[in-house]
Amino acid sequence: MSSCRPVTDVQSGYDKPKVALVMKSLANEFFQTMAEGAKKHQTAHAADYELIVNGIKNETDLAEQVALVDQMIAQGVQALVIAPADSKALITVLKRAKDSGVLVINIDNKLDADTLKQAGLQIPFVGPDNRDGAKRVGEVLAKKLQSGDEVAILEGVTTAFNSQQRKSGFEDAMRAAGMKIVSVQSGEWEMEKASTVAAGLLTANPGLKALLCANDNMALGAAAAVQSAQKTAQVQIVGFDNISALKPLLADGRVLATADQHGDQLAVFGIEAALKALKDKTVPSDVQTPVDVVTK
Amino acid sequence: MLRRFTDYLILLAVLVAMVLLFGLLRDTFWSFATLGNIANRIPALALVATGMTLVMITGGIDLSVGSLLGFCGAVVGVAMVDLQLGLFTALLLSLALGGVLGGGTGFVSVKFRLPSFIVSLGMLEMVRGLAYKLTESKTKYIGAAIEPLGAPFGGLVISPAFVVSVLVVIAGQVLLSNTALGRHFIAIGANREAALVSGVPVDRPRILAHALLGALTGLAAVFHCSRLGSADPNAGVGFELSAIAAVVVGGTSLMGGRGSVVKSFLGVLIIATLEAGLVQLGASDPDKRIVTGAVIIAAVLADTWRRKS
Incomplete structure (x- = not known):
């Protein structure tokens, strides 16, 4: 895929990676919280990376989420942190993302292990048990x-x-x-x-x-x-x-x-894993994040 | 003739203006990648909008196409994953079932003189139920057997699905403008009694328009599955509204008797470009919905004003 114009954004500096966060429905408070947490994190670390947050209208609208991932590839992001709306149906587009050189991190809803294997794909999951x-x-x-x-x-x-x-x-x-x-x-x-x-x-x-x-x-x-x-x-x-x-x-x-499961931090955990992998040029592995039981 | 030509020009101008605007606002918008994105996400919508245009020109409507997309996709999934059938067989099955169910909506509505709005609403529920039943509400991963249809090919950014959908749009326009059936569609939609009096067959073309829409929805389902690499029983929820919106933006009348398949396709492109542009601008979801809705209303308003003046 080629671009007619250079992708690097002059104002934001040359080395700052672009990270895309693709969520499920932002009408759902849980994902809204997750997105807010991520935005706060970006504001605090504005020098380290640029963040693009997107969500879909309806939790079951897989085609829209696929289109969003394609858009993020087109926008030339270095890393994609995604809460997939379906454990199987997003794998095709995520393969496309990886093939275009985008680092993909799976948060929230874990991708189906068998399907990943079938597609010959390894995508780390950062999230709670x-x-x-x-x-x-x-x-x-x-x-x-x-x-x-x-x-x-x-x-x-x-x-x-x-x-x-x-x-x-x-x-x-x-x-x-x-x-x-x-x-x-x-x-x-x-x-x-x-x-x-x-x-x-x-x-x-x-x-x-x-x-x-x-x-x-x-x-x-x-x-x-x-x-x-x-x-x-x-x-x-x-x-x-x-x-x-x-x-x-x-x-x-x-x-x-x-x-x-510390919803406000779930996306942040994923973003941190992505940034670390981009910086160290390593392949990230699964990360387990904490879950606490709340009774009041 | 001149008027028709201006209609095309206006839609094209809107499209070009949007591309220019988004390109100026975001430097990644003018890229082959974005072009590929837009081209490869619209085949299913373009096919259904083509069929919907024909149905709406006859004065009908079909609200069940979203569910039918989900059901035909489920058929493709079960055929290819559970029954291990090939892509071509699955495609034929999906086309045939789509045609039969779409035709069924048309048949019941025409023969029993019920509004197609109501009959297709019933069909919407039934077919969605069937889709869940067939897949046990589970997504089926098809993978490499279907993915190439929706992926760029031959070193280009566009997919086979896009090429097929453009060919179908052309065929649909030829059917509408250059065949007796097409003229019958328009005559029936413009004035059913007058058509009847002047000896135009009225019932069969209407059923046929619904069956065509159903079959095109079956084909759309295959393309939808190819994009996801999977069959998703929830596919197409609300899809009927996107299709109707595209058709209306293209200037086809909800009352029937007037419309163009190519203009519906331009409507599809306008909506897809708008969505792609808004995403790249980083618009929030509520903003996207507000802008998209406003554009639909503005397009219809503009069309109405032009017709009055």
Whole structure:
């Protein structure tokens, strides 16, 4: 690929690398927080790199995210930090990015290992162990329940790796404590959808004691459903992400616990890994970032 | 004739003005890479906009094309990954199923005198459900067997998909301007009763327009999969609106009877260029949506004013 004009931006200096951050929906507070964290980091390190932040309209609009990656290649970025909207379908374009010499770092949603292998691609993942985080949230919940209690899981978009991981983590904790998982359904990461699904679950399973939600948006939806079913005292809810909208619910106990994977730092961890690799001219490896359980 | 020519010129002028503006604002915009980006992201939209133009000229509309894109893609994924069929067989399957389902929307709407708006709305739901069912809501990675279709070839920046979509646009325009069927489309859309009285077949061309749109959506699904290297059951959510927007920006009337496939293609280019430019300028997502929406309204307003004056 060639450019009609030189790519180097004179005002910003010649050696400063351009890093592109490609996110999922910036309408989702979690990704907004991530982007804000990255922007703050760039402001503090303005001499070290230039940052271009982009997100897509709709979490399932893969074609738009592919187009964004292509755009970033065209803009001549040196590194691309991406939260892929799908664990498989972004691999084709990321291969294109790597072939054009762009350093690619995967954050948030881990790319499917088998598909990467099939495509002959190695992309480092910088992020938390979602399965372990969800398991620890599940363990906090298990202490409030009794063995044999009925619980249900609200997973995210089923194609997403971190949804699968969180679901597995919840299942690990529930099985270890002897709970009965009566249903696993997708709330597609969304509040509205989760609320509808949760309402259905509460009706179908009158004895339900807990809803384990793979993100906080869905926990908010589940809480609304529990409230309108007047079962706040009976049904415990846990989430994942620790978004600020959940704070009041954690405070009054409508939601028991969530996991904080330091959302504002997730993109920053990826950017730091990218900058380090660019500077040292090394191939970065996977980095595991911390997850904390939050109960208030 | 002169008026038609001015219409093209105005759309082209808008396109050129946008390219100039974005190029002045961002030095990476005038590059072969950007050209390739725009060219290679539009084939699916160009195909569907072509079919949509024909349907809208007859006075119909099809809201199910986004779901149909997802479903036909799912068929391609299952055919190539689970059944290990070749790309060509998968493509034929996708074209055929798209044609049948699109034609089905047309058939029900024409034969039972229901608005195609409503019938296709029902189809939108059904076909999306089928797509989820077929793939068990999971993305299927197809990989190298389909990727070359959507990737630059022969040392150029454009993909085979782009070349095919341009050929389809030309064929669509020829069908519309130079064949009896095309003239029937226009006559039906302009005034169905008058067409009927003057002996123009009314039902069959309308069903055929829907079937053509369906088949083109099937082809679009293959190109969409080639870009992702995967079949995604969520593909095409909201796609019908992008297609209708492009067609309307190109000056095709929602009331039927007037329109041009080539101008719809210019509409597709204008919207794609606008999106690419806004991304390179670093516009935030809300800003992008506001600007894109405003451009659509401005384009339609301009078209209406020109027609009145």
